[in-house]
Amino acid sequence: MTHSTPLLAARGAGRRFGQTSALEPVDLEVWDGDALALVGPNGAGKSTLLALLAGALRASSGKVERRKGTRVGWAPQRPAQYGRLSARENLELFARLEGEHDPRAAAERLLEAFELPGKAAPSANLSVGNRQRLNLAISLLGDPQVLLLDEPTAALDPDQRRRLWERVAALRARGGAVVFATQNLEEVERMASRVAALREGRLVFAGTSDEYDRAHVESLSA
Amino acid sequence: MNRIALLLRKDVLVLRRSPLLLGILIAYPLAIALLIGLVASYGSSKPRVAFVDEDNLPATVVLGGKRFDVGHTIDEASKKVKLVRLSPEEAKRQLDDGRVVAVVTVPPGFISTLRGMVRSPQLELQLSTGTISSRVEQQVQALVYSLNRQLQRAYIASNLRYVTLILHGGDGSFLGAPITVLGIEKAQGLLREMPQTPRTAQLLDFLHDARLALANTNDALSSTAHPIELVRAPARGRTWALSAEVQAYALALTITFLALLLAAGSLAAERDENVVGRLARGLVGLGQLVWSKVALAAAVALALGLAIALAFGLIIEIGGVTGGEPWRRLPLLVVGLVLAGGSVGALGALLGALAREARSASLVAVLVVMPIVFLGLIPSEVVPPAGWLSDALPFAHAVRFFRSALYDLSPWGAVLREGLWLVALGAVFGGLARLGARRLLV
Numbered sequence: 001m002t003h004s005t006p007l008l009a010a011r012g013a014g015r016r017f018g019q020t021s022a023l024e025p026v027d028l029e030v031w032d033g034d035a036l037a038l039v040g041p042n043g044a045g046k047s048t049l050l051a052l053l054a055g056a057l058r059a060s061s062g063k064v065e066r067r068k069g070t071r072v073g074w075a076p077q078r079p080a081q082y083g084r085l086s087a088r089e090n091l092e093l094f095a096r097l098e099g100e101h102d103p104r105a106a107a108e109r110l111l112e113a114f115e116l117p118g119k120a121a122p123s124a125n126l127s128v129g130n131r132q133r134l135n136l137a138i139s140l141l142g143d144p145q146v147l148l149l150d151e152p153t154a155a156l157d158p159d160q161r162r163r164l165w166e167r168v169a170a171l172r173a174r175g176g177a178v179v180f181a182t183q184n185l186e187e188v189e190r191m192a193s194r195v196a197a198l199r200e201g202r203l204v205f206a207g208t209s210d211e212y213d214r215a216h217v218e219s220l221s222a
Numbered sequence: 223m224n225r226i227a228l229l230l231r232k233d234v235l236v237l238r239r240s241p242l243l244l245g246i247l248i249a250y251p252l253a254i255a256l257l258i259g260l261v262a263s264y265g266s267s268k269p270r271v272a273f274v275d276e277d278n279l280p281a282t283v284v285l286g287g288k289r290f291d292v293g294h295t296i297d298e299a300s301k302k303v304k305l306v307r308l309s310p311e312e313a314k315r316q317l318d319d320g321r322v323v324a325v326v327t328v329p330p331g332f333i334s335t336l337r338g339m340v341r342s343p344q345l346e347l348q349l350s351t352g353t354i355s356s357r358v359e360q361q362v363q364a365l366v367y368s369l370n371r372q373l374q375r376a377y378i379a380s381n382l383r384y385v386t387l388i389l390h391g392g393d394g395s396f397l398g399a400p401i402t403v404l405g406i407e408k409a410q411g412l413l414r415e416m417p418q419t420p421r422t423a424q425l426l427d428f429l430h431d432a433r434l435a436l437a438n439t440n441d442a443l444s445s446t447a448h449p450i451e452l453v454r455a456p457a458r459g460r461t462w463a464l465s466a467e468v469q470a471y472a473l474a475l476t477i478t479f480l481a482l483l484l485a486a487g488s489l490a491a492e493r494d495e496n497v498v499g500r501l502a503r504g505l506v507g508l509g510q511l512v513w514s515k516v517a518l519a520a521a522v523a524l525a526l527g528l529a530i531a532l533a534f535g536l537i538i539e540i541g542g543v544t545g546g547e548p549w550r551r552l553p554l555l556v557v558g559l560v561l562a563g564g565s566v567g568a569l570g571a572l573l574g575a576l577a578r579e580a581r582s583a584s585l586v587a588v589l590v591v592m593p594i595v596f597l598g599l600i601p602s603e604v605v606p607p608a609g610w611l612s613d614a615l616p617f618a619h620a621v622r623f624f625r626s627a628l629y630d631l632s633p634w635g636a637v638l639r640e641g642l643w644l645v646a647l648g649a650v651f652g653g654l655a656r657l658g659a660r661r662l663l664v
Contacts, residue, residue, distance in 0.1 A: 017664055056499030080496040084236040096228055097505040
């Protein structure tokens with residue numbers, strides 16, 4: 001089925017924090033099946049753009065549009081979960097908030113899928129990698145069509161990385177999309193269909209991954 | 223389950239997982255109840271006062287023609303203190319080591335000075351230097367006042383016997399010697415039997431006036447003895463006022479301290495956990511997040527307040543202190559606890575939104591709670607601006623609500639007024655907290 005509107009779009013969306021501009025107005029569209037990589041140095045505005053797209057931050061200028069009925073999952077760079085609750089309790093709580101029909105079953109499914117400990121230990125006691133897995137698992141609650149992932153593989157072991165990208169591929173195959181921020185060029189090359197490069201809060205490149213490769217090579221050889 | 227209830231349930235779960243905080247939450251009301259129970263029982267206790275008799279008081283004394291049983295008279299007069307007879311040396315020793323709080327000494331020659339009725343005999347009072355010495359002084363003054371009243375009554379009765387003798391005539395005694403008095407009435411009769419002349423008419427007029435004047439002697443003597451008499455109005459409250467007062471302050475203080483701290487800390491903790499963005503993207507509105515903290519504060523205030531009220535009630539029942547039992551007013555207290563907890567919680571949420579970090583929010587809440595409480599303690603009649611400021615904060619309204627609920631025979635007007643104040647303040651602070659909560663997203 002072909003749609004005339006993107007799943008998600010930033011229309012001149014920018015964000016200021018007081019006098020500081022974290023993101024200059026950006027125009028960007030996310031379509032069905034997209035895997036859009038956000039690249040750029042630290043402080044370029046990638047996390048701010050993802051937070052705007054997720055609806056976690058309000059745009060200071062412009063707006064973010066979402067196709068009607070589109071559900072979005074978001075995994076911020078720093079895990080967002082309750083440290084005093086166990087992995088299961090976190091998943092159940094967010095499942096209820098996301099409106100899952102059977103929150104317990106959804107939590108159980110994701111605990112298994114991400115190989116998370118089901119015992120009652122507080123999630124603050126989990127390893128960095130397990131906290132990141134829980135962060136990603138929570139973002140999958142509510143069956144989202146678009147996944148917004150901020151440096152998702154930074155703390156994952158190779159096996160978990162592979163499984164994550166398999167899940168992403170399955171989502172894209174169902175017509176969903178993923179937008180991910182990364183510093184890993186290999187991931188960009190292997191996983192992204194499109195690339196948006198940011199520098200000092202400005203969008204400096206937007207195109208296909210092939211176009212980005214060529215531009216990157218040219219900039220290196222210039 | 224709605225979203226506020228989901229977050230409230232999560233917060234209760236988090237509280238249960240924080241053993242130190244939970245321990246303090248359980249211990250705090252018990253400690254407060256114990257302390258206020260002690261204060262209440264102190265308020266009704268009789269301080270131990272030494273009684274040193276250097277005049278060797280006899281078992282009975284006749285003053286103004288009335289016989290006084292000395293022991294009984296002292297017992298009657300000392301309703302507010304426990305008098306213990308001690309030797310001068312033992313009394314000094316016990317005053318020094320704090321076993322008695324004062325020493326009342328009857329010096330040599332006390333009774334003879336009293337019988338002489340020429341000058342007032344003196345009792346000597348020595349007080350400890352502790353903080354309750356002023357209270358003991360008042361109670362000893364009350365004791366002396368009570369003795370004076372009894373003596374006054376005896377003297378007035380004695381004087382009235384002479385007046386009666388002068389009016390009606392008859393036999394009596396004066397300074398131990400028997401006397402026979404004609405009396406004004408009989409003198410009038412004799413004069414009427416005599417040939418009436420202008421001089422007998424003058425004497426009859428005089429005797430008529432004198433009789434009228436002496437007939438009012440009883441009231442005149444009484445009013446001279448007490449130019450102003452204090453008559454206590456019937457009690458308007460259902461309990462002992464001090465008991466209701468300390469309970470009201472204890473409840474308001476506990477709730478203000480804990481609800482403020484809890485709401486401020488728990489809202490700021492949402493940002494520390496990095497979940498505000500995750501919630502705010504459509505799962506839970508910032509307003510719902512703020513109200514969930516208000517609900518948490520109200521729930522904790524209800525649980526702690528009831529624990530305090532129950533513990534206090536048990537302590538004073540066990541201690542045999544009458545008055546102030548909260549049992550019948552528990553339903554009103556429940557309403558007050560929820561309203562006060564919510565109102566303070568909204569203020570706490572505002573502090574949490576402004577401070578943004580749980581540690582800063584907790585510190586700010588601790589720093590803010592003291593001035594709020596002290597403002598509420600300053601009588602508005604003494605410093606009106608302090609009263610105005612205090613009216614803009616929930617503590618003073620919570621105190622008035624609880625005081626009225628626990629003490630007044632008909633508390634409805636005051637409870638309704640203070641309840642509306644708490645709701646209004648909660649709405650204002652909650653609204654401001656909602657605006658401030660945007661800062662949590664940054």
